[in-house]
Amino acid sequence: MIRSADIREWRNHDVVDLKGRKIGGLEAVYVDTTTDEPAMATVRTGLPTRQRLVFVPLDEAIVGPGYVRVPYDKGTVRKCPSIGTDDVLAAEEEEAVFHHYGMAYQPGAGGERKLARR
Template identity: 25%
Template sequence: MITQEQIHDLIGHTLYDSDGDRVGEVKTVYLDDATGDPEWLTVKTGWFGMHESFVPLRAVRMIGDRAEAGFGKSQIMDAPRIDVEAGGRLSEQEERELYRYYGVEWGDGRRQPLVPEQPVGPDARMDASTTEDAMTRSEEHLRVGTERYESGHARLRKYVVTTEEQVTVPVTHEEVRIEREPITDANREAAMSGQDITEAEHEVTLHAERAVVETEAVPVERVRLAKEEVTEDETVSGQVRKERVEADGDVDGEPDGTDRW
């Protein structure tokens, strides 16, 4: 168990889970309002430690200078989100919800809410920002960054389609026509070489061309996938908390007449 003497050393310390993985930095320790015993701690989780998760102190052990919780990191990060304002307390219902989530019995008659914002002592929240003669006022700022994740996939796939294509090609063919040649001195001898009167036939073979279609595969282009980075502005928002300090008694205020900073 964490002792009173170890509480101050625990704040700002790194908390590890049951598997030895880093969970985050311990932000705050809460004491039970009825007994003054340390009861809960909050650890910074989420992106850049923007959230705080509650962990029951009874499940935290100091092994040398290393603080280890008896739960896994994912279980701690998924714990119910409870936003306790500065000076606020855990309600009984909130505390019951946390006990139920972690499977810890309520028991021991604990019914009083925990006090998170008092000077160090019984029923107090232990915070490293408090000293004997001064109080440090802190506030949260948004720390925004980026993370890389898979947003999609692209692939090339080649498939075959069949289309109809028309090409005009000239074709030739032979036709028969009758040519009549008069008898002249030049062809008289050839004309008189046969019989005078007879029957005869003469046959001519005709030729024609027809279109013939063949296909051949021809490379036409190379296709590849190329990635390029496009930068655009994206606006994000988040809630931040600021501590306020009020002075009671005979204290000179700010120039505007207030005693709040």
């Protein structure tokens, strides 16, 4: 299991897919609000003048020297719902991110968010 403190050290390092192809740079970590464990990361993708942040789950990520390898192909990650580089993921858009990866989405009992940026 990757801990929040560990993964924060990898900001701006490459995020690569299973084949080692670069997806983008790790920008931020989002934790599951019920467990406070790392759940998703945002990856900076796009051209230098037109970048966006896409989400990728960290549940099976492997940290190596200078990279974080995720168990998804580059195309799948890049097609995930995204936000602008200065934007925040809206609570009503969280479910779409989970569904993109075929993951179950369950907000808190009082409708609380599932993800929080750390």
